[in-house]
Amino acid sequence: MPDGSDAAGDPVEMAVQLALAFYDHCVETPQDTLLLDRLRREDVLHLDLDPALRAEVQATDRDTPHAWRP
Numbered sequence: 001m002p003d004g005s006d007a008a009g010d011p012v013e014m015a016v017q018l019a020l021a022f023y024d025h026c027v028e029t030p031q032d033t034l035l036l037d038r039l040r041r042e043d044v045l046h047l048d049l050d051p052a053l054r055a056e057v058q059a060t061d062r063d064t065p066h067a068w069r070p
Contacts, residue, residue, distance in 0.1 A: 026033040044057060 049057065
């Protein structure tokens with residue numbers, strides 16, 4: 001974590017750190033942000049991905065809390 005704190009056990013702190021990282025990414029790479037804004041979860045899963053990357057995307061999707069999914 002950028003500030004050296006450990007958010008591993010605090011879901012609120014994890015959400016704050018994720019939001020800050022997302023914001024930083026948006027500021028640093030606005031074109032990527034526009035592209036990601038237009039991709040839906042289903043769009044990513046239907047891409048012709050390398051098998052290892054597809055497994056990583058599916059694992060990440062599996063680990064995402066249901067409440068965060070559309």
